[in-house]
Each structure stands twice: as C-alpha cells, then as structure tokens.
Amino acid sequence: MEKSIRSLIFITIITVFCIWVSLPTTEGIHIDSDGDGTTEINLNVQLSQGLDLVGGLRVLLQAELPPGSFTAEDLRQTANNVGKRVNALGVTEPTVQVQGNNRILVELPGVRDPQVAVETIQQTALLEFVNFSGLSGQAQDFINARILTTQQVMIQNQRGETNDGTLLVNPLTNLPFETVMTGAGLQAAAAEYNQGQWLIQFELTNDGASIFGPYTAANIRQPMAIVLDGQVVSAPVIQAQLDTGGVIEGRFTEDEAKQLALQLRSGALPIPLRVESAETVGATLGQESVNLSIRAGVIGVIIVFMFMLIYYRVPGLAATFALMVFILINVALFKLIPITLTLPAITGFLISIGTAVDGNILIFERIKEEIRANKPIEEALEAGFNRAWQSIRDSNFSTIIICAILFFFGQTPGASIVAGFAVTLVIGLLVNLFTAVVVTRTFLQILVVVLRQPIERRAWLLGA
Amino acid sequence: MFSLVQKRRWFYLLSSLIIVPGIAIMIYSVVTTGALFRLSNDFVGGSIYELQFTTSGATEANIRDVFEANANDDLSIQRLGSADANRWSVRAAFQDTETQGAILEGLEQIAPLDRDSVRIEQVSPTVGQEVAQAAFVAVIIAATVVTGFILLAFREVPNALQYGLCAIVAMLHDVLVVSGIMSLMGLLLGWEVDALFLTALLTVVGFSIQDTIVVFDRIRENIPKHLGEPYETIVNRSILETIHRSLATQLNAFFIMIAILLFGGDSIKQFIAILFVGLLTGTYSSIFIAVPLLVSLQKGEIPFFSSRKPTIQAVEA
Numbered sequence: 152m153e154k155s156i157r158s159l160i161f162i163t164i165i166t167v168f169c170i171w172v173s174l175p176t177t178e179g180i181h182i183d184s185d186g187d188g189t190t191e192i193n194l195n196v197q198l199s200q201g202l203d204l205v206g207g208l209r210v211l212l213q214a215e216l217p218p219g220s221f222t223a224e225d226l227r228q229t230a231n232n233v234g235k236r237v238n239a240l241g242v243t244e245p246t247v248q249v250q251g252n253n254r255i256l257v258e259l260p261g262v263r264d265p266q267v268a269v270e271t272i273q274q275t276a277l278l279e280f281v282n283f284s285g286l287s288g289q290a291q292d293f294i295n296a297r298i299l300t301t302q303q304v305m306i307q308n309q310r311g312e313t314n315d316g317t318l319l320v321n322p323l324t325n326l327p328f329e330t331v332m333t334g335a336g337l338q339a340a341a342a343e344y345n346q347g348q349w350l351i352q353f354e355l356t357n358d359g360a361s362i363f364g365p366y367t368a369a370n371i372r373q374p375m376a377i378v379l380d381g382q383v384v385s386a387p388v389i390q391a392q393l394d395t396g397g398v399i400e401g402r403f404t405e406d407e408a409k410q411l412a413l414q415l416r417s418g419a420l421p422i423p424l425r426v427e428s429a430e431t432v433g434a435t436l437g438q439e440s441v442n443l444s445i446r447a448g449v450i451g452v453i454i455v456f457m458f459m460l461i462y463y464r465v466p467g468l469a470a471t472f473a474l475m476v477f478i479l480i481n482v483a484l485f486k487l488i489p490i491t492l493t494l495p496a497i498t499g500f501l502i503s504i505g506t507a508v509d510g511n512i513l514i515f516e517r518i519k520e521e522i523r524a525n526k527p528i529e530e531a532l533e534a535g536f537n538r539a540w541q542s543i544r545d546s547n548f549s550t551i552i553i554c555a556i557l558f559f560f561g562q563t564p565g566a567s568i569v570a571g572f573a574v575t576l577v578i579g580l581l582v583n584l585f586t587a588v589v590v591t592r593t594f595l596q597i598l599v600v601v602l603r604q605p606i607e608r609r610a611w612l613l614g615a
Numbered sequence: 616m617f618s619l620v621q622k623r624r625w626f627y628l629l630s631s632l633i634i635v636p637g638i639a640i641m642i643y644s645v646v647t648t649g650a651l652f653r654l655s656n657d658f659v660g661g662s663i664y665e666l667q668f669t670t671s672g673a674t675e676a677n678i679r680d681v682f683e684a685n686a687n688d689d690l691s692i693q694r695l696g697s698a699d700a701n702r703w704s705v706r707a708a709f710q711d712t713e714t715q716g717a718i719l720e721g722l723e724q725i726a727p728l729d730r731d732s733v734r735i736e737q738v739s740p741t742v743g744q745e746v747a748q749a750a751f752v753a754v755i756i757a758a759t760v761v762t763g764f765i766l767l768a769f770r771e772v773p774n775a776l777q778y779g780l781c782a783i784v785a786m787l788h789d790v791l792v793v794s795g796i797m798s799l800m801g802l803l804l805g806w807e808v809d810a811l812f813l814t815a816l817l818t819v820v821g822f823s824i825q826d827t828i829v830v831f832d833r834i835r836e837n838i839p840k841h842l843g844e845p846y847e848t849i850v851n852r853s854i855l856e857t858i859h860r861s862l863a864t865q866l867n868a869f870f871i872m873i874a875i876l877l878f879g880g881d882s883i884k885q886f887i888a889i890l891f892v893g894l895l896t897g898t899y900s901s902i903f904i905a906v907p908l909l910v911s912l913q914k915g916e917i918p919f920f921s922s923r924k925p926t927i928q929a930v931e932a
Contacts, residue, residue, distance in 0.1 A: 428736075433667070434731045436734055443878060447879035448874070455870050495883070506822070506867070508867045509825075516863075542829050546832075549764055549828065557817055563745055565657055569810050
C-alpha cells in the first residue's frame with residue numbers, strides 16, 4: 152500500500168505538470184535569472200500545427216542544374232537567400248530547409264497568395280547593370296530582349312554550360328555585353344511610387360559605389376541597360392555620376408516593383424530553382440478538419456470510457472483514469488518535443504488511444520482468470536500484472552518496429568505526412584507501456600483498498 | 616469445451632472465399648488498367664485541385680475548358696458534395712507555377728473562388744518515383760524485420776519455425792485481404808493507393824503480428840501447464856482464454872475508427888476505412904488462421920512443412 156501511495160504521488164506530479172503543459176495558454180518557462188532582460192532558462196511549449204491544419208504553402212524546390220555543377224555551399228547560400236525573401240513576405244514561422252544535395256523545402260503557414268509567394272522565392276533575380284554605351288538610339292530596341300552578358304558567360308563557364316546561341320550579343324563588337332555591376336553591389340532597395348510610375352530606389356554598398364561611381368562619371372549621356380535574369384528591363388541614359396544610389400525604372404506594376412525590391416534586398420539566388428512539388432491548403436479547410444477530428448476523437452474516447460466501465464467495472468474505472476493520464480501525457484509530449492500536428496498525426500494519436508486500452512485489457516483478463524481460480528484479490532492483481540507484462544511488451548514491439556519503418560519512409564519529401572502518423576502512434580505506444588502498467592496498477596491497487604468491502608462481497612465488480 | 620480448431624477447414628474456406636476473388640480482381644485490374652491498384656499522385660506525380668466556388672456556375676464542361684486551354688488533357692473532374700456546395704475536385708498532370716496561376720485565373724472567370732477553402736497539390740513525376748521507390752524499400756524492410764522479429768520472439772519454443780511460419784501466413788493473409796479490397800474499391804469507386812494506404816497496410820501488419828503474438832504467447836505458456844493433453848486441446852484452450860482480450864481490444868480500436876469515419880474529416884476517411892478492414896482481418900486471422908494452421912502443421916496435414924512426429928512433439932513439450 153505504501154508503494155502504491157508513493158506511485159500515486161509520482162503520477163499526480165506528472166499529471167499536474169502535463170495538465171499545465173497542455174493548457175492552451177501555457178507558453179513555457181522563460182526565466183530571466185540575472186535581470187538583464189534576456190531569459191537564460193527557456194522551455195518553449197507550443198502546439199505546432201502542420202500546414203494541412205493552419206493552411207498555407209509547402210513547396211519543394213529543386214536546383215535546376217545538373218548535379219556536380221554547384222557546391223553544397225551554393226545550395227546553402229541559395230536557401231539562405233530564399234529564407235531572407237520568405238522573411239520579407241511577413242509569414243509567421245516559415246521553414247526553409249536544405250533537403251539532400253539538390254533541394255530546398257519551404258513551408259509558409261498561413262500564406263494568403265501562394266502564387267505570388269512561389270514566384271517571389273523561386274526567381275533567381277540576378278540583376279545586372281550592363282554597358283550599352285555607343286548604342287544610343289538602338290538601346291531602346293533591346294527592351295524585353297534576352298541578352299548575353301559577361302557575367303552570364305562567367306556563370307555558364309563555372310557550371311560547365313554552353314549558351315544556346317539564341318541570346319543577343321552587342322551589335323557593335325559581336326561579343327557578349329559587358330556587365331558593369333550586379334545586384335550584389337546594392338545595399339538597399341525599395342519600391343517607390345513617383346510621378347505616376349512604380350520604380351525601385353537603391354543604395355550602393357561601398358564596393359558598389361567604387362565601381363558604379365567612376366563608370367557613370369565616364370559614361371554620362373550614354374545608355375545603360377538594367378537586366379534581370381538575362382532580360383532587359385530598361386535602358387535609361389546616364390544623367391550624372393551615381394556614387395550613392397539611384398533608381399531603376401521599368402514600367403513596373405506595384406506588385407512587380409515590390410517583388411523585385413524584395414528580391415534585390417535578399418540577393419540573387421546562386422542556383423536557379425524549379426518547383427518539384429507544392430501543396431496549397433486554404434486556411435478554412437484546415438480549421439474544418441481540425442474541428443472534425445477533435446469531435447470524432449472526443450466521441451470515440453467517450454465510447455471507449457463507457458465500454459471499459461461497463462465491461463470491467465472497478466478495473467475499468469482505473470483504466471479510465473489511466474487513459475486520461477495517457478491522453479494528458481501525450482498532449483504534453485506533443486507540445487514539449489514538439490511534434491508538428493497534421494491530420495495523419497492526429498489520426499495516429501486517436502488510433503493509439505483506441506489501442507492504449509489493449510494493455511489494460513490483457514491485464515484485466517488475467518486478473519479475472521486468477522480470481523476465478525479463487526486467488527485472493529491482492530495476489531490476483533499481482534499475478535495479472537506480472538504475467539501480462541511479457542505479452543504487452545512483445546506485442547507492442549512489432550507495431551513499434553513498423554512505426555520506425557514508416558517514419559523512415561516518411562523522410563522521403565513526397566511522403567512526409569506518413570512520418571507524422573508514425574511518430575504520434577509510436578509515442579502513444581510507448582506512453583501506454585507506462586500508463587497501462589504503472590498507472591493502472593497504482594489506481595487499481597488503491598481502488599481495491601478503498602472499495603475492499605463491496606468488492607469482496609460482489610466479485611462482478613472486478614469484472615469476474 | 617467449444618472447439619474452434621476442429622472447424623479449421625471452414626475458416627480456411629472462408630478466407631479463401633475473400634482472398635481468391637481479391638486476387639482475381641487484382642489480376643483483372645492488371646489486365647485492364649496495367650496496374651494492381653489505381654496509383655495516386657503520391658507515386659506517379661500529377662496535380663489535384665480541390666476547388667471551392669462561392670457561387671454556382673461551374674460545370675464539368677467549363678472547368679474542363681479552362682484546364683484544356685492550359686495544355687492539360689487526361690483530366691478527371693468530379694463534383695464533391697451536393698450540387699449547391701459548389702465544390703469540385705480535378706486531377707490533372709503536373710504543372711509549373713505559371714500554368715497553375717493561369718488555370719486559377721481561368722477558373723475565377725467561371726465563378727469566384729474561395730481561396731481559403733481551396734487545396735492544390737502538385738507532385739512532379741520525379742518526386743512520385745522517389746516515393747514509389749521508398750515505398751518499395753519500406754515494404755521489403757518491413758517484411759524482413761517482421762519475419763526476423765517473429766522468429767526471434769519464438770526462438771525458445773519447440774518448433775519455432777512453425778510458429779513463425781503461421782504468423783507470417785496470417786500476416787500475408789491480411790495483406791492479401793486488404794489489397795484485394797483496395798483493388799476492388801479502385802475499380803468501383805476510384806480509390807487510389809497513396810502513401811497513406813501503405814501506412815495503413817504496414818500498421819495492419821504491425822497489429823496483426825501483435826494479435827498473433829498474444830495468442831501464441833498463451834499457447835507457449837499453456838504447453839507445460841497441461842502436459843499430456845493433446846496439442847489441439849491446448850491450442851483451443853489458449854484461443855478461448857485470449858479471445859475476450861482480442862475482441863475487447865479490437866472493439867475499442869473500432870469505436871475510435873467508427874467515430875472518425877462518421878464524424879471526422881473526409882480526407883482521412885479512406886485511410887481509416889482501410890485500417891478498419893485491416894484490423895478486422897488482423898484479429899480474425901490471428902485467431903482463425905494462424906492458430907488452426909499451427910494445429911494443421913503439427914498434425915501433419917500440410918505436407919513438407921509439418922513435423923514428422925506430431926504427437927510426440929506435443930507431449931515432449
């Protein structure tokens with residue numbers, strides 16, 4: 152009995168902690184021990200919901216270059232710049248992850264316009280200021296044309312590509328156009344509305360100014376092309392020396408101007424990307440499936456409670472308490488680990504609730520048998536728990552193995568939803584090893600002591 | 616004592632009545648469609664649009680026009696829910712972002728879309744192929760590991776191989792039942808095999824083994840307790856002793872699954888239905904296939920796999 156009371160105290164502490172963690176308002180522990188404004192002890196507790204629940208965009212981008220033509224550092228830099236763009240989109244909790252050696256996974260929860268988001272993050276946005284000196288009147292004919300520049304030739308050489316000959320070269324020299332400076336020379340860029348048109352105002356870095364200042368000074372009244380991803384956006388005439396910044400005109404719409412400014416701020420992508428897979432989920436749709444799953448879960452759990460109480464009576468009551476502890480520990484773990492909840496993940500959890508009572512049932516059936524063999528109650532309980540343990544352990548093990556296999560299958564980008572199911576199911580099975588055995592045993596031993604008299608008179612209370 | 620084991624030939628017959636037509640359907644499916652099942656985007660790539668219009672006006676014809684105008688043939692267009700729900704599902708080939716944008720713009724011309732209730736999934740054939748490969752590997756690993764686990768779990772029992780063999784046959788039984796039903800649903804209702812189907816199938820395998828182990832465990836325990844009793848009687852006793860547990864456990868899992876089927880979201884229902892059928896056959900097979908098969912093997916009813924001297928084996932144990 153003393154042992155049971157010690158277990159009960161232990162279980163109570165765990166339960167109270169789990170209730171606290173599970174409360175929707177709990178955000179964790181953040182302690183600022185020395186009062187300097189930054190918290191030293193941080194325990195984050197948040198329920199993180201997957202895109203299928205909150206809505207949003209999930210897109211897998213693939214390097215559009217043959218393997219070997221770029222380094223891991225290039226890919227990391229690309230992901231980094233994608234990350235900057237994503238942050239500028241104002242999404243809360245975006246994820247940008249390098250996957251394997253040629254992919255980047257981007258998740259944007261709650262994004263309203265996935266189309267714009269994909270275009271913004273996917274575009275290479277290589278900006279070039281190109282020498283058009285001497286072309287005078289001809290310069291305007293190149294607007295919207297795709298031209299070959301020295302910068303592009305350099306990139307192609309690095310990647311071991313050859314150009315296909317459809318790009319225009321400088322008619323004066325029959326050589327590629329000379330790139331004066333790339334977007335890397337810009338330090339800030341912003342979209343601005345000025346005199347009836349959208350344009351981009353930029354400032355130069357020190358390096359940028361040291362190239363751009365002398366060049367513009369030497370080429371006053373000559374045209375200069377502004378080229379984005381190989382396409383001429385505009386070809387203004389240089390009016391004065393520019394060594395701090397300037398503006399880019401190009402008949403932009405408001406959206407285009409803002410998008411380009413954002414891309415220039417975050418830098419060009421070292422590797423061009425294409426969309427390999429994408430999923431867009433409307434916000435309402437996700438919320439609806441959360442509500443439906445919660446409703447289904449609550450109804451299912453109530454039926455399980457009723458079944459256990461009616462079929463097993465006093466042990467059933469212990470199992471019901473244990474199941475409540477089970478649910479609390481699971482929810483708390485989801486928040487602590489944290490597990491990203493998706494629809495399959497919630498389903499895995501619900502299934503684990505359904506199978507969680509399996510351990511209890513194995514034990515209770517044993518106890519019934521022992522009581523039928525006329526053993527005293529305490530001995531029957533002891534024997535029931537001890538004998539059922541091996542079955543519980545062995546039988547759960549096979550499902551745990553399967554979950555591990557499913558989890559690895561779920562690491563494939565296209566099958567990621569599977570991982571959520573496997574993780575919650577396996578957490579459920581493991582927690583159940585604790586609740587079905589330790590928690591149920593403690594509750595049952597205490598209930599048997601408290602209800603000794605009625606139980607001894609009525610064997611049916613133990614389900615026998 | 617009520618004998619289940621004696622009626623084993625009836626159980627074999629019942630299972631054959633489900634499995635043989637299932638295999639026939641799969642063969643029919645291969646002949647007519649070239650594949651065992653209808654494979655979803657997850658494995659072959661493509662796009663799925665779940666569209667929610669705010670007003671009526673969309674018809675299969677005008678939706679088709681929009682997609683075809685953007686170089687998409689081989690479409691499958693379906694209305695979801697009732698006629699006034701204005702909800703449609705479209706399956707098409709994999710598209711780039713620009714095409715997707717153009718299609719959505721075209722659809723907006725038909726009737727305004729409620730973007731908060733639209734779901735679009737794009738999977739390139741490459742990604743689909745990778746998932747298919749990973750699925751294949753997962754199945755091979757699962758089969759190997761599960762077989763190994765069964766042999767390990769029963770290594771100390773006399774005739775460990777027979778127990779392992781029976782558990783594996785029961786598992787294959789469940790895989791065949793679920794696959795046959797999936798193939799049938801694919802032909803009848805257009806159900807597609809996706810990553811979640813594989814998840815359901817492997818989970819079923821896990822639970823099926825779990826059930827079989829509980830019953831076998833009891834047999835292992837009962838053999839020394841009832842020395843001298845015929846093997847068949849011991850086995851039968853073990854089934855009757857564990858049948859309450861098996862049924863009670865399954866019942867609880869079913870409560871949860873039925874609740875999800877009746878009250879849960881649509882997107883998960885096919886997965887739950889497969890899981891439901893799988894767990895049902897899993898419980899059935901562990902009691903009515905795995906264990907009777909063990910008796911058949913011990914009694915030498917199955918040539919080649921059976922022990923030479925069945926009766927002595929049981930008494931010795």
